[in-house]
Amino acid sequence: MLEIKNLHATVDGREILKGLDLTVPAGEVHAIMGPNGSGKSTLSYVLAGKEDYEVTDGTITWKGENLLDMDPEERAAAGVFLAFQYPMEIPGVATMTFLRSAVNAVRKARGQEEFSTPDFLRIVKEKAKLLKIDMAMLRRPLNVGFSGGEKKRNEILQMSLLEPDLCILDETDSGLDIDALRIVSEGVNALRSPERSMLVITHYQRLLNYIVPDRVHVLSKGRVARSGGPELALELEKSGYADYGQDEASAA
Amino acid sequence: MPAVDETVERVKEIDVDKYKYGFTTDIESVKAPKGNEDIVRFISAKKDEPEWLLEWRLEAYRRWRTMREPTWAKVHYPKIDFEDLYYYAAPKSTEGPKSLAEVDPELLATYEKLGIPLKEQEVLAGVQGAPKVAVDAVFDSVSVVTTFREELAKAGVIFCSISEAVREHPELVKKYLGSVVPVTDNFYATLNSAVFSDGSFVYVPEGVRCPMELSTYFRINAENTGQFERTLIIADKGAYVSYLEGCTAPMRDENQLHAAVVELVALEDAEIKYSTVQNWYPGDAEGKGGVYNFVTKRGDCRGDRSKISWTQVETGSAITWKYPSCILRGHGSRGEFYSIAISNGYQQVDSGTKMIHLGRDTSSRIISKGIAAGYSDNTYRGLVSAHRKATNARNFTCCDSLLIGDKCGAHTIPYIEAKNASATFEHEATTSKISDDQLFYCLSRGLSEEEAVALIVNGFVRDVLQQLPMEFMAETQKLIGISLEGSVG
Numbered sequence: 001m002l003e004i005k006n007l008h009a010t011v012d013g014r015e016i017l018k019g020l021d022l023t024v025p026a027g028e029v030h031a032i033m034g035p036n037g038s039g040k041s042t043l044s045y046v047l048a049g050k051e052d053y054e055v056t057d058g059t060i061t062w063k064g065e066n067l068l069d070m071d072p073e074e075r076a077a078a079g080v081f082l083a084f085q086y087p088m089e090i091p092g093v094a095t096m097t098f099l100r101s102a103v104n105a106v107r108k109a110r111g112q113e114e115f116s117t118p119d120f121l122r123i124v125k126e127k128a129k130l131l132k133i134d135m136a137m138l139r140r141p142l143n144v145g146f147s148g149g150e151k152k153r154n155e156i157l158q159m160s161l162l163e164p165d166l167c168i169l170d171e172t173d174s175g176l177d178i179d180a181l182r183i184v185s186e187g188v189n190a191l192r193s194p195e196r197s198m199l200v201i202t203h204y205q206r207l208l209n210y211i212v213p214d215r216v217h218v219l220s221k222g223r224v225a226r227s228g229g230p231e232l233a234l235e236l237e238k239s240g241y242a243d244y245g246q247d248e249a250s251a252a
Numbered sequence: 253m254p255a256v257d258e259t260v261e262r263v264k265e266i267d268v269d270k271y272k273y274g275f276t277t278d279i280e281s282v283k284a285p286k287g288n289e290d291i292v293r294f295i296s297a298k299k300d301e302p303e304w305l306l307e308w309r310l311e312a313y314r315r316w317r318t319m320r321e322p323t324w325a326k327v328h329y330p331k332i333d334f335e336d337l338y339y340y341a342a343p344k345s346t347e348g349p350k351s352l353a354e355v356d357p358e359l360l361a362t363y364e365k366l367g368i369p370l371k372e373q374e375v376l377a378g379v380q381g382a383p384k385v386a387v388d389a390v391f392d393s394v395s396v397v398t399t400f401r402e403e404l405a406k407a408g409v410i411f412c413s414i415s416e417a418v419r420e421h422p423e424l425v426k427k428y429l430g431s432v433v434p435v436t437d438n439f440y441a442t443l444n445s446a447v448f449s450d451g452s453f454v455y456v457p458e459g460v461r462c463p464m465e466l467s468t469y470f471r472i473n474a475e476n477t478g479q480f481e482r483t484l485i486i487a488d489k490g491a492y493v494s495y496l497e498g499c500t501a502p503m504r505d506e507n508q509l510h511a512a513v514v515e516l517v518a519l520e521d522a523e524i525k526y527s528t529v530q531n532w533y534p535g536d537a538e539g540k541g542g543v544y545n546f547v548t549k550r551g552d553c554r555g556d557r558s559k560i561s562w563t564q565v566e567t568g569s570a571i572t573w574k575y576p577s578c579i580l581r582g583h584g585s586r587g588e589f590y591s592i593a594i595s596n597g598y599q600q601v602d603s604g605t606k607m608i609h610l611g612r613d614t615s616s617r618i619i620s621k622g623i624a625a626g627y628s629d630n631t632y633r634g635l636v637s638a639h640r641k642a643t644n645a646r647n648f649t650c651c652d653s654l655l656i657g658d659k660c661g662a663h664t665i666p667y668i669e670a671k672n673a674s675a676t677f678e679h680e681a682t683t684s685k686i687s688d689d690q691l692f693y694c695l696s697r698g699l700s701e702e703e704a705v706a707l708i709v710n711g712f713v714r715d716v717l718q719q720l721p722m723e724f725m726a727e728t729q730k731l732i733g734i735s736l737e738g739s740v741g
Contacts, residue, residue: 049696052688071695072695073695073699088689088690092712097707162698
């Protein structure tokens with residue numbers, strides 16, 4: 001269970017989150033929607049522990065522990081996973097090499113045994129197939145020259161390999177065509193389980209046709225302005241975010 | 253990548269000073285007197301050298317007394333007192349060991365710590381199909397043992413210490429010594445010519461492909477000494493040889509001087525591949541101590557269609573001053589230079605290459621990857637020149653620099669001279685930084701900062717790593733991780 005209370009966070013001295021409260025029980029999928037600049041991506045970075053995002057007040061409790069005390073890699077080991085909106089490129093590092101380093105680092109931190117090479121290959125093949133990822137893609141340098149769809153599928157592949165309990169998907173639908181959207185959504189849905197919580201951040205309702213959330217929250221000016229069931233997303237699709245305003249800082 | 257995990261484990265095992273080869277070996281040594289011509293006579297007598305070599309050394313010594321230290325490199329260090337330096341130190345008990353059994357066990361233990369397989373039987377007992385590597389081990393100034401000699405001899409390959417070559421193959425030494433790097437070449441090469449103590453000698457006869465990797469391990473042990481080794485490799489017509497040198501030194505507060513000369517000669521259709529993994533002690537976190545590595549390395553593509561390829565991984569030394577070069581004399585000859593130079597702490601690197609195109613249809617390729625971290629300075633300095641007669645000379649140069657942190661510097665100083673209008677020279681250069689976003693991406697996937705940096709850097713240098721002999725690739729990846737320990741955060 002993820003519990004966020006009165007969260008205030010600043011970036012470059014500017015306050016973006018202004019007293020955000022949110023609770024995501026185990027096994028539930030919550031969607032975070034809201035206009036540009038409402039703090040959606042900031043929330044995802046704060047959860048993952050990005051350095052420049054300073055928490056000035058409030059608490060984040062994850063499985064009973066203070067998440068804010070942990071370094072980013074400790075959060076990964078504790079089961080927090082962020083699927084990036086813009087995954088980073090690392091030239092010269094084969095995707096497969098990166099996957100294996102990450103999986104083994106996390107397994108080691110969790111006190112699990114590292115995978116042997118054949119075991120790892122078998123598992124990757126299995127999971128890649130589900131996301132229609134070609135093994136040739138995994139031999140290419142990480143994200144270098146990947147299409148938007150390839151990058152996002154690669155994020156979901158990492159998610160399935162690292163077996164997190166809290167999946168944060170930051171605008172995973174951006175830059176995807178309808179086929180890629182379906183493949184990625186199926187990959188995400190396959191990971192839904194009673195132990196796993198998901199936070200699906202999106203600007204559009206479209207994604208939520210595929211990944212149907214248990215709850216929908218609308219962010220506005222750094223706080224949760226409204227919460228409801230999946231129908232709230234449909235309502236927003238019609239009315240837009242006009243009622244929720246654009247933050248003054250939304251230019252970014 | 254398993255190598256990265258191993259790197260991290262290795263790093264954890266290393267104490268605060270981070271230098272895993274920082275042990276000293278307690279062996280009594282004989283040192284030469286300091287200061288004048290007697291040094292040269294002492295060394296020459298000690299090695300029982302013929303008159304012509306003593307004369308050659310003395311000429312170099314007299315010449316050297318008139319020369320001045322070069323100051324053009326982008327490196328800074330207190331003046332070296334050349335009068336107060338021991339020019340020769342040899343382990344006392346090793347005046348010509350005939351077999352491993354005669355070698356001081358302390359020495360063998362040292363090489364064991366370094367992970368160098370000196371005992372052939374151990375190598376042979378290893379995994380089936382594991383590649384054999386013949387090793388010549390040089391301790392302080394003296395070659396202590398060379399392995400696999402019999403097997404090499406069967407192929408006609410001569411691989412021994414240079415002192416031995418002077419005794420056993422004087423005609424070859426006389427013919428080629430100083431023919432690539434002349435006695436008068438530069439301050440350090442001239443000094444080396446006067447006082448060189450030992451080093452490796454390789455001769456691969458016509459048409460022979462050397463059946464295994466040749467390797468030399470250099471280690472400086474004694475205090476206040478300079479190590480001046482001299483390496484001479486000759487590939488006769490159509491021959492091929494791949495040679496690797498590895499270097500380590502103990503931790504010392506005072507700086508140790510290392511001024512080697514390496515000469516390569518490739519005759520018609522011959523190929524020499526020369527790889528270096530240099531990990532001399534870089535000094536401590538405050539920049540105290542470390543090796544001054546002032547080295548002259550040059551290859552002569554003397555025959556038509558010959559090829560010389562330099563690959564270097566430079567992670568150690570307080571100061572590196574080194575430009576492995578190729579003289580492309582033969583028509584259609586080719587020179588290559590692949591370099592990874594990593595500097596951390598207060599290290600200073602001024603390194604690069606020279607490709608001198610003299611013959612027709614000569615080509616060269618330079619791939620240089622410089623990585624600067626901590627407070628270090630990392631300079632690529634290279635010369636590509638085409639002589640008037642070098643019709644259709646071609647060069648491709650790519651110099652990439654990677655900065656880690658904001659206290660270090662990377663510099664690229666290319667010199668390009670074309671005296672022939674048909675020459676085609678290309679030069680590419682980039683400078684980049686490991687971005688916080690890249691690091692965060694790796695961290696969020698569970699990698700530690702050290703693992704992340706090692707991964708990103710290994711990706712950055714991949715093109716060059718692939719040039720190394722397979723056996724040394726994994727080791728080098730680890731070394732890169734270790735060298736960058738503590739470079740972030």
